[in-house]
Amino acid sequence: MNITKENTNELNAVLKLKVEQEDYAQRVENTLKEYRKNVKMPGFRPGKVPAGIVKKLYGRSILVEEINKIISEEISKYLTNEKIKILGEPLPNENTSREIDWDNQTTFEFEFDLGLAPEFEVNISSRDKVPLYEIQIDDQMISETKENYARRFGTMLKVEEITGNEILKGDFRQVDKNGEILEEGISAESSSFSLEVMKDKDILHLFKGKRVDNEVDFNVRKAFPNDNELASLLNISKDKVSVISPDFRFTIREISSFQKAEFNTELFDMMYEKDVVHNDEEFTEKIKEEVKRRLEQNSEYKFKVDARKTLMKKVKVSLPSEFLKKWITAINKKEITSEQIEKEYPKFEDDLKWQLIQDKIIKDHNIRVEEGEVKDFARSYALLQFRQYGLTDVPEDQLTNYANGLLSNEDEKKRIYDRLYEEKVFDHIRELVKTDKKKITLEKFNKLLDD
Template structure:
């Protein structure tokens, strides 16, 4: 096999791959022999079909498959052995229209376009200046965070009568226009129905003043016009909703109203654990610490954004732009030429940052251990639980769930890359000059409007 490379412009190259019969003959013969062992042809015992018949049946498709595999393997090996750093992946040469006759030809020549990665020669130094924003915690954020916790730990409590935002519990029964139960009609017990979620005011007002033991006839389709919601409420298939006439009777068992929690020891124990917080002052202190921790994460993320921008600007990296535009469109069905053109600057900077990351990680010999990647996975799992208000998750649960994700190669790679970037950003932060700025949360948010 003969592979040669020729430059076709700055950061562009063409790879010529010439395949001769000697390169693939043994591979094709081996596959055909395997086919012969398994072939079932009338008139012949298994494994005894003449090779001539096997070749007539399978030679061409096997040849196509093996030549393509050979070319792909050879491409990869050539790039690796010759240390050719590329962006994206090789693409069939744009001006090369391949017309092979695999039934007659014995030699095949392929051409591929390459987008070459530029060589970087940069370092991070104390001369590099990057802003670092410290977000102030004020009383407004404290109040909002407290209210959020009081709402999260609130609960429904029984009340005597319904108003307009209560939760009705009971049964729903299909009735006719006279309000009598329809024989073999829909009946749903143990229903929870929110008056606040009703879309029709006229239907909601029918429940006003209703209490446990009362019966209310209403049009369920007017109250809940969304087919998905209604199917869930009545426990029927969504396709059945269209044929449904909407008059139902609600047999009310109880009326509940949501009440936010009230500050006090019971509330503090629910949120932070028994005895961890005992006074309003301690509650305010914990809330402030939680907000500050969130703001610290936001500050660190913003530093990463600004450091990325500063280093991209410093590096002044050229790219094989036309090749990359073509590669993005041809390898991703979800991306169009118009989308690439519209977001080209963003795509270019993504490629530049990837090159900078790889360069600095190698330069500083920054590596990620299996344990560090696992910790990153556990942190993500814990964050998912916390979104549902579960912060005290047993370590064993986190460990098992994280290991399940790490067992998937694609997921595992993401955690290694994430941790690698975190360590790189920490290194950058330790070297550059930090331009520290204390700002309000409102001013900080406006940074993302630029």
Template sequence: MNVTKNQIDDLNATIKIQLDKDDYATRVSDALKDYQKKAVIDGFRKGKTPFGIIKKMYGKAVLIEEINKLIGESLSNYIQENDLNILGEPLPSETEQKELNLDEESFEFVYDIALSPAMNVKLSKREKVPYYIIKVDDEMIDKQIESICKSNGELTPVDTIEGSEYVKGELIELGEDGKPKEGGIHVEDASLSVEHMKDEEQVKVFTGKQAGNEVIFNPSKAYPNKTDYAALLQISKEEAEHVTSDFCFIISEIKRYVEAEVNQALFDKVYGEGNVKSVEEFRARVKEDLAKQFKAHSEYRLTVDARDKMLKKNEDVVLPEAFLKRWMLATNKELTQEAVDKDFDSYRDEFKWQLIKGDMIKENNIKVEDEDMKVVGREVAAAQLQQYGLYGLSDEQLDGFAVRLLENEKQRASLYDRALENKIFSVIKEGVKLEEQEISMEDFGKLFEK
């Protein structure tokens, strides 16, 4: 075997692989022998088909398969051994690849490769990147406290339905005569939400009612969503499609969701017993939590601006665009030449960004350890739990969630990528001057409209 590289220009080259019979003959023979052991062919016992027949039947297919494997290995080894930094993957040459004749014993393969240009990843404190700090104002704190009160409320028994209650009772299907329908639907432990009824007339018949009262209503009008309707009747959606009767609901229990009050009980529930002892302390902790949440927004915006900064530093770097377009079309059958040409400006930036990241990793010897992924796992877990009103959890409390994320292979890969990007952006933050700017949430949102 002979492997050579022909440099076309700074960004393009070809790799030529010349194979002789000695390079592939043993591999092909071994593969055919393996076929022989497994082959079941009429007139012969399994594994006893003569080798000549196996070769005649499968010889060319096996030859192609083994040569393809050998070519793939040879390309990969050559690229690694010669430390070639390539873009995309090698593609069969459109101009130099000769038509193969499988009856010959020697073969020549020519592949086009694209070489990565050197990127400018040097950083200086003379370079400035904006860092936006979102101002936490009283209105934000008030809204957050309102949200906390809503998420920490509870169902409380009440005497009378006013329109937002949850009601339990007995549900009985009625016939056209207004009496219980023989063989009709009968749910002894039914429960419904008056608040979620979609028909005002149905809400009115419940309003003012108390436990022990009977209500005649039409649940198919009250709950046009068939999933909710079927759940109330405790039947399938398909069955619910055909039920339009009136029902009698005998009320046994009425509860109303009451938001939590801003008091010591709420402080203890949200932040742990005794950690917050006054409204002022509570507002301060809420403000601190909001600042932490907004810091994640600030950090994300920094990644946008830092990426733009690095791309700007490398705007004059030329890529092997003709090859990249070919490679994109070859590896994504859903793409068209028209789509690639139309959107290549954004593709170009993404290719450059990947090269910048790669050079930064090498230049700064960036590595991701398990603890780095665990830190990101904590951040992901904290963000998810805050959606359910859980704030102020310690690293020790979050570790359990982070460990479970790391046990999932897909999640682990995602955490690795995020941890790697975090380290890359940390290098950028350390290498440039961050210009801190306080900004309102409204103006911060406008940054993404540009």
């Protein structure tokens, strides 16, 4: 096996391979022997088919398969031994590809294009300034957070009379212009809807003061102009909605009203651990802490965006663009058009440049993520998932099982590692740059995000 590399320029190279008979002969022979053990053919006992027949039937495909394996193995070994860093994967050179006579050739030559990873330095210092925003907490944020909790822990209660935007459950029956039930008309039982979504104010007024078993005749098209919504209520196909007579009678079977949760010790114990919050004053302090954490997360996100922009602008990273476009086409099995590639490539290039910058920082500063950190993250993630469903007192073994299940998925585990490496990279950047701290209102901060 002979492998040589010829650099086209700083970012592109051609890898030339020459595969001799001695490189593959024994491997092909061994594979043919394994095939022979399992080949079944009329007139021969299993494993007794003559070697010549097996070779005639399978020799060519085995030769191709073994040479492809050798090429893959040797390229990988060569790149590792020579410490050559590439982007994407080696691609067969289109200009030198030649017809191969697999039946008669004994020596095979191949050429592959390489996209070389660029060499660059990442120098970060206090001369690099990145804004760090401190979003101010106001009373409206506290009130809105309390309102969200009141709704989140609220309940549906049965009521006797319609007074506002209750949720109704009942039966629809189609009627004629005189209000008589159409015997062959459309009917739907146990349909539910909220008066809040009803669009016609005059029809909405007809429901005020009504009780269970009361009836209301109305035009369903005016009340529910959305075809999908109306089709679901009447249990008919969407294409029938536009052609039906819209007059219906609705018989009320159930009236429900959403009641917000009351802030008391019972709710506080449900939201937090028992006896952590005792009164509204302590609850307000808890809310402030939560709002502060949420705003700090928003601020941290903006810092990452700005830090990335700063480094992307400062660090010059050149890429083998034409090679990468060919590679994207190859891995998508030509299911992507050249127009799509040209449109989406700039974002791909930016993401790749940033990944290379991150990798350089990780290598230069010996940043590590330990397995224990990954387990801690998985446990914290599990706890967060349970809390989203209102479960705060989760047994430790249940958290551990959830976290272990998460880490058993290799894709999820890799995502956690990537997340932790990214966090450590930004922590390192924060230590080196000058953070320009600025106080700002949430409204102005959101405008910055939109820009």
